[in-house]
Amino acid sequence: MTRQGHAAPGIGQSTLLVVHTDAAANGDWSIETETLAAAGARFVPTRSENEDELIANVRDADAVVVGLAKVSRRVIGELTRTKAIVRYGVGYDSVDIPAATERGIAVCNIPDYCTEEVANHALALLLAVNRRIVQQDAHVRSGGWRGGSLAPMGSLYGETAGIIGYGRIGRAMAARCRVLGMRVLAADPYAGTPESTDQIVPLDELLATADYISIHCLLNDETHGLINEAALRRMKHTAILVNTARGPIVDQAAITRALTEGWIAGAGLDVLEEEPPIASEPLRGLPNVLLTPHTAYYTDRSSARLKHDVAHEVIEALAGRRPPHLLNPQVWKG
Numbered sequence: 001m002t003r004q005g006h007a008a009p010g011i012g013q014s015t016l017l018v019v020h021t022d023a024a025a026n027g028d029w030s031i032e033t034e035t036l037a038a039a040g041a042r043f044v045p046t047r048s049e050n051e052d053e054l055i056a057n058v059r060d061a062d063a064v065v066v067g068l069a070k071v072s073r074r075v076i077g078e079l080t081r082t083k084a085i086v087r088y089g090v091g092y093d094s095v096d097i098p099a100a101t102e103r104g105i106a107v108c109n110i111p112d113y114c115t116e117e118v119a120n121h122a123l124a125l126l127l128a129v130n131r132r133i134v135q136q137d138a139h140v141r142s143g144g145w146r147g148g149s150l151a152p153m154g155s156l157y158g159e160t161a162g163i164i165g166y167g168r169i170g171r172a173m174a175a176r177c178r179v180l181g182m183r184v185l186a187a188d189p190y191a192g193t194p195e196s197t198d199q200i201v202p203l204d205e206l207l208a209t210a211d212y213i214s215i216h217c218l219l220n221d222e223t224h225g226l227i228n229e230a231a232l233r234r235m236k237h238t239a240i241l242v243n244t245a246r247g248p249i250v251d252q253a254a255i256t257r258a259l260t261e262g263w264i265a266g267a268g269l270d271v272l273e274e275e276p277p278i279a280s281e282p283l284r285g286l287p288n289v290l291l292t293p294h295t296a297y298y299t300d301r302s303s304a305r306l307k308h309d310v311a312h313e314v315i316e317a318l319a320g321r322r323p324p325h326l327l328n329p330q331v332w333k334g
Contacts, residue, residue: 015040015041015042016040016041016042016062016063016318017041017042017044017060017061017062017063018032018036018041018042018043018044018061018062018063018064018065018314019044019046019057019058019061019063019064019065020032020043020044020045020046020065020066020067021046021048021054021057021058021064021065021066021067021069021071022046022047022048022066022067022068022069023045023046023047023067024067025047027045029043029045029307031304031307031308031311032065032307032310032311035307035308035311035312035315036311036314036315039315039318039319041062041063041314041315041318043311044061046058048069051070051072051074051075054069054071054075055074055075055078058075058078058079058082059078059079059080060080060081061079061081061082062081062082062083062318063082063083063084063085063086063314063317063318064079064082064084064085064086065085065086065087065088065310065314066085066086066087066088066094066095067088067089068094068275069094070094071085071094071095071096071100072096072099073096073098073099075096076096076099076100076103076105077099077103079103079105082103082105083105083106083317083318084105084106084107084108084313084314084317084318084323085100085105085106085107085108086107086108086109086110086310086313086314086317086323087107087108087109087110088110088306088310089109089110089114089297089306090109090110090111090113090114090169090218090297091109091218091219091245091246092107092109092218092327093218093219093220093246095107097327097328100328100331101328101330101331104331105331106317106323106326106328106331106332107326107327107328108313108317108323108324108325108326108327109325109327110306110309110310110313110325111168111325112168113297113302113305113306113309114296114297114298114299114302114306115168115169115172116172117296117297117298117299117302118169118172118216118244118296118297119169119172119173119175119176120176121244121270121292121295121296121297122169122173122214122216122242122244122268122270122296123173123176123177125242125244125268125269125270125290125292126212126214126240126242126268127156128268128290129240129242129266129267129268129288129289129290130153130154130156130212130240130266131153132150132153134290135287136150152238152265154211154212154238154240156180156181156182156212157180157181157182158181158182158183159182159183159211159212160182160183160184160185160209160210160211160212161173161174161177161182161183161184161185161210161211161212161213161214162184162185162186162187162206162207162209162210162212162213162214163177163184163185163186163187163188163198163213163214163216164186164187164188164203164206164213164214164215164216164217164226164227165187165188165215165216165217165218165223165245166186166187166188166191166194166198166200166216167188167216167217169216169244170186170188170214170216170217171195173214173216174186174195174198175195175196177212178196178197178198182212183197184197184198184199185198185199185200185201185205185206185209185210186198186199186200186201186206187200187201187202187203187205187206188200188217203226203231204234207231207234207235208234208235208236210235210236210239211236211238211239211240212239212240212242213235213239213240213241213242214242214243214244215227215241215242215243215244215245215249215250216244216245217245217249218245218246219245219246219248219249223246223249224248224249225248225249225251226249226250227241227243227249227250227251227254227255228251228254229251229254229257229258232251232254232255232257232258232263232264233258233263235258235263235264236264237262237263237264237265238264238265239264239265240264240265240266240267240268241255241264241266241267241268242267242268242269243267243268243269243270243271244270244271244296245271246271247269247271247272247273247274247275248273250269250273251273252272252273252274252283255267255269255283256282256283256286259283259286259288259289260282260286265288266288266289266290267288267289267290268289268290268292269283269289269290269291269292270291270292270293270294270295270296271294271296272291272294275293275294276293312324313325
């Protein structure tokens with residue numbers, strides 16, 4: 001099997017170059033370095049301050065691995081010999097897939113390395129906001145004990161969870177909610193058959209009915225700004241919103257107003273429209289939002305698996321074998 005426009009590279013015959021677009025300065029790249037070296041490829045972690053620097057770093061790469069950097073049509077147009085672009089993670093909104101497809105470049109992601117981790121993190125945010133854990137901890141640390149109002153605080157059991165995006169992670173979150181005795185509604189036009197007692201419903205119905213809403217859909221043209229002012233106003237004033245997917249799915253200005261003016265009761269957000277947030281970001285000062293720094297994916301195990309899987313996607317592509325998680329199969333013959 002070979003990809004259109006490229007001969008099978010025969011990895012191992014000569015040293016091939018694999019470039020990381022936005023490697024953390026203090027990152028440990030031993031897994032990628034050793035795994036790729038064993039297959040005859042050299043792994044080079046880079047960072048860039050702008051698109052021109054990014055282009056200079058990746059122009060001559062045989063494969064590009066991407067964290068959060070934006071691999072635009074312009075960047076892809078400057079690649080001279082790249083066979084594959086592999087995203088470190090599930091989402092692939094940062095890569096211009098149509099542009100890569102036009103160039104015959106395989107684009108891959110790692111869709112299943114952190115399913116349980118993200119579902120666990122989403123549940124942790126839901127529980128922490130519901131139980132007001134951070135506020136209660138602060139109260140005790142400041143010398144308080146009991147006293148004061150804990151309202152609003154739902155019971156969870158017997159209440160309704162709404163899952164937006166009913167793929168791997170959404171279904172894993174739904175399973176956790178069922179264990180807590182919650183009714184589960186899911187909104188996803190591509191959902192297929194629901195699990196157990198879960199119900200697939202229109203988004204408007206989910207927004208109006210759910211006591212807790214957890215977002216697990218991909219970011220794309222359909223979902224960008226999906227949770228806007230109109231959506232937030234449809235929600236119950238006692239509702240809690242959790243987002244561990246992508247920041248731009250939620251209109252940040254709108255949710256700031258919703259939390260400030262009491263349209264909804266609270267939120268747990270692992271992702272924001274702008275990451276990291278600016279120092280004056282209003283969400284930082286709101287007591288009814290819990291913020292974590294885009295870390296829902298992480299455990300020691302999931303991090304190691306991600307590194308291994310990224311390296312193996314690259315190896316398969318450079319060896320002329322179809323990568324397991326190819327996002328643009330039209331570039332592959334056979």
